[in-house]
Amino acid sequence: MLASKRILLIIGGGIAAYKSLDLIRRLRERGASVTPVLTRAAEEFVTPLSVSALAGEKTYRDLFDLTDEAEMGHIQLSRSADLIVVAPATADLMGKMVAGLANDLASTLLMATDTRVLCAPAMNVRMWDHPATQRNLKQLQADGVHFVGPNEGDMACGEYGPGRMSEPLEIVAAIETELGAGPLRGKRVLVTSGPTHEPIDPVRYIANRSSGAQGTAVARAFAALGAEVVFVTGPADVAPPEGVQVTRVETAQQMSDAVDAALPVDAAVFAAAVADWRVVGASDKKLKKSRDGMPALEFAENPDILKRVSHLKTGRPPLVVGFAAETDDVIEHATAKRDRKGCDWIVANDVSPATGIMGGSENAVILISDEGAEEWPRMGKDAVAERLARKIADALISKQEEQ
Incomplete structure (x- = not known):
């Protein structure tokens, strides 16, 4: 249902980044192409090699890469996708989006685009419940950013509550809905x-x-x-x-x-x-x-x-x-x-x-x-x-x- 759709996947830094590997696989099973972008923090959890191997595409990491700037500048990269997906969307990334910061490749792509953005938040329950995160959530929603999750459950840190990133198939379903490809549209x-x-x-x-x-x-x-x-x-x-x-x-x-x-x-x-x-x-x-x-x-x-x-x-x-x-x-x-x-x-x-x-x-x-x-x-x-x-x-x- 996602045949020929182009997804720009921004992977934030958090333990939930491992789910992004399965997400890539699920998207490609449905015919989508996935261009991955890793933040520096994300590289602490998943490697560029594993991400590229699953995506079948180069993994973008650096804002100031002269070769990539000559071949495909960050402006073009941010606008060539049908949908930008941020998964996991960390508290840091959400804060940058609200503040309009653009100090690395991921935040610059999000600032330089007019493409729709779907975020899958993932963070500690106290971070999710923090007033600053909730303010950022409301502001991003007002700005037109869409969200899937987070789910409630056990955390890697041992706590329980809302903050778990949605499962890959849930994110795929949200992507299908965003792109008008939901199998139950009209039902x-x-x-x-x-x-x-x-x-x-x-x-x-x-x-x-x-x-x-x-x-x-x-x-x-x-x-x-x-x-x-x-x-x-x-x-x-x-x-x-x-x-x-x-x-x-x-x-x-x-x-x-x-x-x-x-x-x-x-x-x-x-x-x-x-x-x-x-x-x-x-x-x-x-x-x-x-x-x-x-x-x-x-x-x-x-x-x-x-x-x-x-x-x-x-x-x-x-x-x-x-x-x-x-x-x-x-x-x-x-x-x-x-x-x-x-x-x-x-x-x-x-x-x-x-x-x-x-x-x-x-x-x-x-x-x-x-x-x-x-x-x-x-x-x-x-x-x-x-x-x-x-x-x-x-x-x-x-x-x-x-x-």
Whole structure:
């Protein structure tokens, strides 16, 4: 999808620079040409030889290289690309971009260009959260610079939080979107996420331990592939991704109504952990302790959103994907759920306490489909989302070609 596209890749100095090597490989697999530029700090992490070998191009490093200035000046180099990608974009590089500094090749290229710029930040969580970095981020966004990531996770320094550079395939997806080559451009996708809260009284409710992290990552991955994303989320622990249409709900009935309002869509991914039951006649006043004992709660079944949408006779999405959080016999239970619900795929995982998946940063899923059970290795939830979104994009493209 990136055939004949020219990418100028500026590699900043940070441990995430090693990911730039895989990024080059992924871009070239898709037909793009990559012209690499290394900062001095980047050479502490990756070598010009390894970068050039993967890119099949000379690696540019020096601003004052008379041979290169005679053959291709930095002005021409900065403007001959379809897109400039800065990965990793360090705090230093972002600061230089905001200040308009041009004291090395990378910063001069960024100053001398009118080509679109995409940054993939990578830095320590405290550096990312620092007010100066956040000011720089806002200013660069106001200047028209686009960003992918950073992701949240474990750092090389041993800390945890936002600041990890996006995975190479996530960056590739963002590049495709920037260049109008996103495989889901023109497609509309629905994603549900998070838990639902079923009220007992004004201060108590029934809920579950879902953080909403996986569903949020899925919505972000779809947006990166160019899709129009309708994101229906319960009261999750994580903020919704940027660039999607957000509908916030509390209860299962509200989520069901929001799903109906979002249809029709080309694909629907039901990642929300919807409560199976609700309290009948929830009190509008706080229930008080009583000597008569505990209050009797009567339960009723909530709407089965996945099953209802899967069996729609008109307006059923071409691809319906459900999630199954299991604690034992994962494949057996998830396969039965797929048959029972009538959806196309089930993304199943083991959420027993020992796995640390529920509420954690990683996931290990099994994709259940007509083709059987496909086990994926344990990986970050962003990586799971990107792989799932790619697989759904491929399926939609195949369906379109068959028609």
